[in-house]
Amino acid sequence: MNTPLLVVIGTGLIGSSFAKGAREQGLFNTIVGIEPDAERAERARMLGIVDEIATSVDPDADAVLIAGPSDTIAAWVIRLSEHAGVVFDVGSVKSAILESARTSLAGIPPRFIPCHPIVGSERQGPEAAEGSLFAGHKVVITPHADIDPDALALVAGWWQQLGAKVHQMEVSVHDRVLALTSHLPHLLAFAYLQQIDAEQLEFAGGGFRDFTRIGASDAALWSAIFALNKTPLLEALDQFERSLGNMRTALEAGDTNGVRRIIHAAQQRRLEFEQHE
Amino acid sequence: MNTPLLVVIGTGLIGSSFAKGAREQGLFNTIVGIEPDAERAERARMLGIVDEIATSVDPDADAVLIAGPSDTIAAWVIRLSEHAGVVFDVGSVKSAILESARTSLAGIPPRFIPCHPIVGSERQGPEAAEGSLFAGHKVVITPHADIDPDALALVAGWWQQLGAKVHQMEVSVHDRVLALTSHLPHLLAFAYLQQIDAEQLEFAGGGFRDFTRIGASDAALWSAIFALNKTPLLEALDQFERSLGNMRTALEAGDTNGVRRIIHAAQQRRLEFEQHE
Numbered sequence: 001m002n003t004p005l006l007v008v009i010g011t012g013l014i015g016s017s018f019a020k021g022a023r024e025q026g027l028f029n030t031i032v033g034i035e036p037d038a039e040r041a042e043r044a045r046m047l048g049i050v051d052e053i054a055t056s057v058d059p060d061a062d063a064v065l066i067a068g069p070s071d072t073i074a075a076w077v078i079r080l081s082e083h084a085g086v087v088f089d090v091g092s093v094k095s096a097i098l099e100s101a102r103t104s105l106a107g108i109p110p111r112f113i114p115c116h117p118i119v120g121s122e123r124q125g126p127e128a129a130e131g132s133l134f135a136g137h138k139v140v141i142t143p144h145a146d147i148d149p150d151a152l153a154l155v156a157g158w159w160q161q162l163g164a165k166v167h168q169m170e171v172s173v174h175d176r177v178l179a180l181t182s183h184l185p186h187l188l189a190f191a192y193l194q195q196i197d198a199e200q201l202e203f204a205g206g207g208f209r210d211f212t213r214i215g216a217s218d219a220a221l222w223s224a225i226f227a228l229n230k231t232p233l234l235e236a237l238d239q240f241e242r243s244l245g246n247m248r249t250a251l252e253a254g255d256t257n258g259v260r261r262i263i264h265a266a267q268q269r270r271l272e273f274e275q276h277e
Numbered sequence: 278m279n280t281p282l283l284v285v286i287g288t289g290l291i292g293s294s295f296a297k298g299a300r301e302q303g304l305f306n307t308i309v310g311i312e313p314d315a316e317r318a319e320r321a322r323m324l325g326i327v328d329e330i331a332t333s334v335d336p337d338a339d340a341v342l343i344a345g346p347s348d349t350i351a352a353w354v355i356r357l358s359e360h361a362g363v364v365f366d367v368g369s370v371k372s373a374i375l376e377s378a379r380t381s382l383a384g385i386p387p388r389f390i391p392c393h394p395i396v397g398s399e400r401q402g403p404e405a406a407e408g409s410l411f412a413g414h415k416v417v418i419t420p421h422a423d424i425d426p427d428a429l430a431l432v433a434g435w436w437q438q439l440g441a442k443v444h445q446m447e448v449s450v451h452d453r454v455l456a457l458t459s460h461l462p463h464l465l466a467f468a469y470l471q472q473i474d475a476e477q478l479e480f481a482g483g484g485f486r487d488f489t490r491i492g493a494s495d496a497a498l499w500s501a502i503f504a505l506n507k508t509p510l511l512e513a514l515d516q517f518e519r520s521l522g523n524m525r526t527a528l529e530a531g532d533t534n535g536v537r538r539i540i541h542a543a544q545q546r547r548l549e550f551e552q553h554e
Contacts, residue, residue, distance in 0.1 A: 118480060118481075118482040119482060119483065120482060120483030120484065137482070138479075138480060140480065167480075177476075177477050177480050178480070180472060180473060180477055181473065181477050181478075181480055181481040181482070181485050182481075182482060182484055182485065184469070185469065185484055185485055185488040185489075186484065187524060188465055188469060188488075188521075189488060189543065190524065190539055190540050190543040191517065191520040191521040191523075191524045191539070191543075192461070192462065192465060192517060192520070192543075193542070193543035193546040193547055194520035194523075194539065194542060194543060194546075195457060195513070195516045195517060195520060196457060196458065196546055196550075198549060199454075200454050200457055200458050201458075201546070201549060201550045201553055202415075202553060203395060203415060203417065203444075203454050203455070203458055204458040204459075204550060204553075205395040205396060205414070205458070205459060206396065207459055207462055207463065207490075207491040208458050208459065208462055208550070209550070209554070210487040210488070210490045210491065211462040211465075211466060211487070211488055211490075211491060212462075212547050212550070213484075213487045213488075213547075214484045214487065214488060215543045215544060215546070215547040216544055216547040216548060216551070217540070217544065218544075219537045219538075219540035219541040219544055220537060222540050223533050223534075223536040223537035223540055224533070226528055226533075226536055227528075227531065227533045227536070230528060230531075233528070234525070234528065234529065236472070237521075237525060239472045240468065240469060240472060241521075243468040243469070243471040243472060244465075244468040244514075244518075246468075246471075247464060247467065247468045248511070248514060251503055251504075251507060251510070251511065252511065254504065254507075256500050256501070256503075256504045257500075259500040259503055259504070260496045260497060260500035261496075262467055262468070262471065263467050263494070263496035263499050263500055264496040265470070265471060266466065266467040266468075266469075266470035266471060266492045267470075267492060267493055267494065267495075267496055269470040269471075269473055269478070269492070270470055270489050270490075270492040270493040271493060272475060272478060273473075273478045273481060273485070273486070273489065274493070276478055276479060276481075277486070
């Protein structure tokens with residue numbers, strides 16, 4: 001590996017931030033971008049995030065990062081199944097990708113390393129990219145039965161050099177945890193925003209602002225995530241509706257102590273979260 | 278009025294911030310605090326937010342601000358019904374207060390001006406007080422049939438001198454709007470946090486952080502608000518559950534376009550909100 005080459009598929013916030021951080025850390029000599037949006041591709045090149053734009057993956061690439069929308073990842077994994085380099089992704093749903101690959105290929109490529117960096121994504125595009133985006137954040141890797149341990153160690157090392165804390169997690173656990181901690185809040189914010197009209201918005205304050213921030217998320221990306229993680233998400237929704245039912249019952253019964261106990265439990269959970277941070 | 282006197286009942290964030298701002302603007306010469314929490318009272322005095330602490334309202338006070346918890350406001354309004362000064366409050370639910378006063382007194386005191394400043398409240402106590410807390414924020418006044426227009430103008434003027442934008446609103450509209458824009462998001466965040474355990478919290482990211490910020494709110498204050506605004510809140514919850522049902526139906530049917538349309542509508546609503554700000 002005299003001139004290590006990284007190909008980044010998708011030059012959005014996550015792909016571009018990895019490219020920028022990898023360059024800052026000197027992990028690769030050359031970074032090539034693949035990006036269907038020609039304007040975004042050009043911006044990534046102008047910003048120096050990628051050295052050049054290509055339309056197909058160089059067979060000599062040492063590493064290929066799949067950073068496109070969640071519903072395009074499995075097709076890339078399948079297309080790159082014979083690629084000699086290390087292939088890794090950043091999708092926020094993992095079982096569906098592995099299932100697709102397993103079905104199409106009768107086995108998951110050993111050098112495909114499924115990754116999910118847990119970072120915010122309300123900013124978009126290569127102009128928002130930061131090499132420090134992953135610093136201090138968790139990257140979950142969900143190893144599969146066929147995984148190549150050397151490739152796994154290599155990818156984990158790259159994330160660590162970008163400052164991330166790498167965790168390995170069983171894939172179904174990952175998808176259930178993310179359904180609860182990320183996909184369900186998005187779903188609730190989307191459903192909540194349906195009943196707010198323009199007049200009411202004028203009287204919305206700081207609580208509303210924070211609660212609905214994720215409501216500005218991209219519709220195409222999130223409908224794809226929901227579809228890919230449908231079963232765990234519906235299970236999380238079932239759980240939520242039971243809690244909501246408990247709250248409604250206490251409220252309707254005028255059981256102020258019961259309502260207070262529920263709120264108190266929520267508050268404790270939130271304070272616990274703040275201590276983790 | 279040689280030495281205008283303000284009495285502030287409750288030296289929490291809102292009461293103390295009004296006192297601080299009023300002093301900065303020179304609205305009153307003397308500010309007296311009434312506060313059942315002796316430690317908080319002493320902190321408010323040490324910080325110079327109030328000049329002194331009292332245990333009862335001076336009958337010569339020019340203005341009395343009721344800034345205690347929502348479920349204590351009506352009792353103060355009733356107790357102060359014969360007071361010669363202007364009485365105003367900052368409670369986030371208004372119909373219940375007016376109903377109580379009307380029932381107990383056979384009429385609402387003309388010089389009681391019901392106010393609701395729409396500002397965040399995750400910080401607490403006199404040490405978090407800022408004279409600029411209300412600047413640029415809305416204060417809703419919900420006039421009643423018996424209201425004294427001079428007292429209304431006086432209170433509206435004080436809020437304006439603190440930089441707030443004063444809006445008048447019919448009381449039932451206020452309570453319905455606030456149920457939707459503030460109380461319902463709190464209820465949803467509280468219900469949501471019930472199913473998150475410590476292990477899952479470790480993998481919660483920025484979306485979770487913002488969505489659940491209001492989940493740290495005080496249990497006694499919020500169970501009181503929910504109880505006082507029960508009917509509008511249950512109506513808002515009914516509306517939300519219909520939207521949630523639509524989302525679930527689309528998701529279960531694998532109707533990704535339908536899910537995308539719902540998310541897109543939410544996103545538009547949120548972007549509209551951002552333009553308002």
